[in-house]
Amino acid sequence: MTENSGGILSQRSIIGLYVDEDAAANAMDGLKAAGFSESEYEILTGTPYPEGTFGEAEPVHKLYRFPLIGAASGFIVGLVLTVGTQLSFPLVTGGKPILSIPPMAIVMYEGTLLGAILFTIFGIIFESRLPRTFMGAYDTRITEGYIGVAVTGEAGKMGPAEEALKAAGAEEVKRGWEKG
């Protein structure tokens, strides 16, 4: 299989490491000027920075939908569990009605919140694009304070990317690979 045949090794990635926020931001500008689209490069940091520190676009996500769907699902499960089980085993205790609203509300309340929380957790992982099997170009120094600018694209684009990264003052440029 050749590098540009569109197979699993058709994509390449490269990363430049910076110690300074401004240099990393300049690298992002340089890549943009070299014709790279925003989906082809990303900034990697070991700590959260304020949005837009490096001139990157604000990430868009749909996380807020997940707890709503989860809450609705949890409520329905709670309703079915409380109504269904009591009707299936209609044992009168303490003269209370078979379908007694106050205790049902408690179990349904917990079911609603459990559903919301489980779906939120799922949403966080899904929207974070995790789990990620292929790390691509990466350097362990990022979690020690270095700032990485990673570029992913066709093998032919790696040359211009390397030039842009070096021009911005990268401490080191490393190559990695991505799946196709």
Next chain:
Amino acid sequence: MQEHIQLTQKEINRDLLSGVLKSPKWWLPAVLVLLVVFLIGAAAFGYLLNKGLGVTGLNRPVMWGVYLVSFVFWIGISHAGIMISAILRLTQAEWRRPVTRAAEVLTVFSLIAALLSAPLVHEGRPWRAGFPIPWIMPWDFARGIWPNIRSPFVWDPSAILTYLTASSLFIYVALIPDLAILRDRLSGWKSGFYSVLSLGWRGSPRQWKLQAVAGILLSALVLPVFVSVHSIVSWDFAVNIGAEGWHSTIFAPYFIIGAIHSGVAAVATVMVAMVWLWGWDRYLRPDHFDAIGRLLIVVGTTWFFFFFLEFVFAMYTLEGPELAMRDLQVFQYPWSILFVVFLITAFFFPVPMWLLKNVRRSMFWMFVTTLSVNVGMWLERFIIIIPGLLRRQPLVFDWGTYHPSIIEILMVAATFAWVLLGLLIFARIFPLIPLFDIKEGMVGREEIKIGRRKVAASIRE
């Protein structure tokens, strides 16, 4: 925050991963001692299973003894995590950063300790009821028997298991960036272990954004669960019309604020232990103890207000059963002694102490006062539950008393060992202080000059 300490990410990694990358000398002996205490408690439980509830001090009319005291106590401690983590996250309090994870971990192990304290052991021969929890899970399909949701013993586990699930997942999500740091620092199977757990985290802006939103969103979702858990625990008592002293509408908020009082105090105790054991005094500064001390003054005073209301309104009715219970609590030996000790240790000693700035900024005094709170809060549950069941009044058939047996004492001691063991083992595998949170705080921290004074400032979005 008035102190300005600026550290690099490398220094933060080195300091806060010290307990994970290398075992401290005291760690193994401490774990072994706690393990022995826990195993003795487990053996006592085995003996209880073999012989039945006769080996405990439980007898009519006191069928809920120290098991239930321990259950309510640990549920109370578990409120620490959410009080500190969720509320401080939502209000963006800067001093939360080194505290949140330890508080959340304390929540999880306390909740499991609560489950170990009563629900799984209290029935004595659990297999007869269909081990482990037949009255919760609809499992007996063949006979068409389903849980009775009108019983508080179904409400309890539904709330506690929701809280346990939510707290555990909350910890995991907030751990992912720190797991990636460990993945990058280690090699071999250890790196592989943290690689799997960190799910391929790289630290892109999208991932950081989702982390920030997750912290807020999960805090907002866990808070209603937190309120429900101790409310429902209080209803185990309050919906019982047989034990008149418990039948009170104020029990839910009274239990919640009591839980927060003991939980926040427990977090402060753990904070001191973190400094003493791991030497993290650059992260847990006197400012942090000052802040939690101020919070404790508010929480402790509010709790005392609720205690006062509950006590006075119960007396105001002049109903016989209430007066009989209060008489037991306040005037009859040995409850009277316990009542005085409870009041002093839970309120009259620690809260006035926290009014002093030197006490709030002293780790030794914070350790002593916060430990005192939890001695008092354990006694509070004891004098609610036991005199509440004794019901010494005319026309009551059973007059008895209650002494916990050695089996009960060993099993309660095992729950304490379990929580400490859990914290120590967690701290050996995962960082107990969230590194990325500390680093984020450093990014936005600056020392600014105002006139002739330099003041530490925190900038956030």
